[in-house]
Amino acid sequence: MPKLIPVPDALSKPFWDAVNQRRLVLQHCAACNRLQYPPQQACQVCNSAASLTWKEVEGRGHIAASIVIEDGRLNRRMPDQPYNLAMVTLDADQRVNFYSNLPGTPPYKVPVGAAVEVMFEEVAPGQLIHEWRVVA
Amino acid sequence: MSGPDRYQWRRDKDGLGVWEHRGKVAVAGVGHSPVDRRWDGVSMDKTLGAYSILACQKAMDDAGVTPDQIDGVICCDSHIAGGSGGSASQWAPRPYFPPPYDSEWGLTLVNAKWLIEQMHLPNVKFAPTGVPTISEMVGMAAQAVGDGVCSTCLVIYPTGNLEGRYRRGGENADDYARGARQWTAPWGNHGGNDFINIFPHGQYCRKYGGKHDDLAPFVVNQHRNGLLTPWGYNATHNVPQLTVEDYVNSRYILNPLRLWDCDRPVNASAAYLFTTAERARDMRQKPVYVLNHSQHNFRKRSTQEDLDEIEDWTDRAARRMYEGAGLGPAEVDIFNPYDGYAPMAQFFLEGFQWHGVKRGDAFAFYAGDIRVEGPHPFCSSGGNLGNGRTRTAMYTDCIEQLRGTAGARQVKVRAETALGAFTTPSSGGWIMFGKHPS
Ligand SMILES: [Zn+2]
Numbered sequence: 001m002p003k004l005i006p007v008p009d010a011l012s013k014p015f016w017d018a019v020n021q022r023r024l025v026l027q028h029c030a031a032c033n034r035l036q037y038p039p040q041q042a043c044q045v046c047n048s049a050a051s052l053t054w055k056e057v058e059g060r061g062h063i064a065a066s067i068v069i070e071d072g073r074l075n076r077r078m079p080d081q082p083y084n085l086a087m088v089t090l091d092a093d094q095r096v097n098f099y100s101n102l103p104g105t106p107p108y109k110v111p112v113g114a115a116v117e118v119m120f121e122e123v124a125p126g127q128l129i130h131e132w133r134v135v136a
Numbered sequence: 137m138s139g140p141d142r143y144q145w146r147r148d149k150d151g152l153g154v155w156e157h158r159g160k161v162a163v164a165g166v167g168h169s170p171v172d173r174r175w176d177g178v179s180m181d182k183t184l185g186a187y188s189i190l191a192c193q194k195a196m197d198d199a200g201v202t203p204d205q206i207d208g209v210i211c212c213d214s215h216i217a218g219g220s221g222g223s224a225s226q227w228a229p230r231p232y233f234p235p236p237y238d239s240e241w242g243l244t245l246v247n248a249k250w251l252i253e254q255m256h257l258p259n260v261k262f263a264p265t266g267v268p269t270i271s272e273m274v275g276m277a278a279q280a281v282g283d284g285v286c287s288t289c290l291v292i293y294p295t296g297n298l299e300g301r302y303r304r305g306g307e308n309a310d311d312y313a314r315g316a317r318q319w320t321a322p323w324g325n326h327g328g329n330d331f332i333n334i335f336p337h338g339q340y341c342r343k344y345g346g347k348h349d350d351l352a353p354f355v356v357n358q359h360r361n362g363l364l365t366p367w368g369y370n371a372t373h374n375v376p377q378l379t380v381e382d383y384v385n386s387r388y389i390l391n392p393l394r395l396w397d398c399d400r401p402v403n404a405s406a407a408y409l410f411t412t413a414e415r416a417r418d419m420r421q422k423p424v425y426v427l428n429h430s431q432h433n434f435r436k437r438s439t440q441e442d443l444d445e446i447e448d449w450t451d452r453a454a455r456r457m458y459e460g461a462g463l464g465p466a467e468v469d470i471f472n473p474y475d476g477y478a479p480m481a482q483f484f485l486e487g488f489q490w491h492g493v494k495r496g497d498a499f500a501f502y503a504g505d506i507r508v509e510g511p512h513p514f515c516s517s518g519g520n521l522g523n524g525r526t527r528t529a530m531y532t533d534c535i536e537q538l539r540g541t542a543g544a545r546q547v548k549v550r551a552e553t554a555l556g557a558f559t560t561p562s563s564g565g566w567i568m569f570g571k572h573p574s
Pocket of ligand 1: 029030031032033043044045046047048051
């Protein structure tokens, strides 16, 4: 699976550093008690930057919706077609969601509504990404 | 020559009340170029620039306006395919031509400066740069005319397409996912209105019951309306009428999104002439009044916008539009939401509650009579699906229906108000037209 390789920036570096240590760490606003992903400069609700800290979360979620990419536009992913692309909500806060190719689940066989857990996949030497697999 | 950079023309907040220029601005002219699949690289009378000039001339002729009367030119100066356009969106590195085709301007891009020079418009005082897309341009023009920034304003929307696979270059050809794409592209989401809507559409089918192919009667009807639109791609290229069988047997792109849920990129241009209601009354056509324009740019909470957000956003967009126009759902006769990817129109239909359609009711509505001659002439334009990705059919149909010049598409129901858009659920704009100024 030749996935595109994420390029961390100043804002996202703490997130990717944690992923590279196989940990899922999201922004948390202390004022709103909300998780935020992807990372932003300030809390999306209260606009406070000072209230944001990084918080490790439990990598548990559910599949909210799923498609199969049959004719996508990314050169690097062409050999993978057809492949699943699911929208996974985080159990700790369902307003937070992630994309996943659901490794181990064949295309067209996605159990929408099923529980998933986070896993990590190497996309380039030293660079992991967060992925999700269906909990047996 | 350029307009004020910080000109505040948007109506993009909740609770703004009735638009202060309601009924005081009108559309007096419409012009369409031919709609080609691509520019062939040879025919200099078919370039995007030549087609934009042609569209302007037609809009001016339609209104009976001369070049010296034009004092505003709002032309979208970016490429429709954006940063990943690839070889379909840029002429270089192929060699340029003698002036005025000695750069991308006129070939793959058009801006106000280029048009003003080629068309010899001597009196333009408002010609902004960095112009957004058609959804916002019509609002910008309406506000500018209402505010007196200009009084006779051309709005031009060029949509270019050259040889090559559309959006297969740039960042889509990159091995790395940079910026906002670090959260989407590694898993295969390259961005676009198809991705925005296909997940909430899946949630929609699950929540309300229904399946993807319940869109078939809507898509087929869009093609039917397209074939009734003399300038559109389908009507001018002998495209056969799409059938339900064609639709349900068509290949998948982003399964369940099918080929026929997608619109066909084209090389074309369209122009509209906005002016004051007072001037419009002395022009060649019956004025079509602007009753409100509104914009929105809602921020998603996380990576993928979900059904709850999309329903909330479309509810808010509807409230803004209805409030500013001083109208409610029952008073909207013509309704042309955007259809650039089929599994999106249902969110607008239900958000705006056109013909009483509530959340979860759209598929049953599609299964009824939505033909232009019937009681519920939904998307009478045929939209992008029926005419190609011009993103202008919705506006032209609104105007023609109110003028009573929609020909074979002319609805049999009342046609005194018309609501049109090019917008995603998250960002874009709406415009309300009226046959009468109040
Ligand atoms: Zn906060």
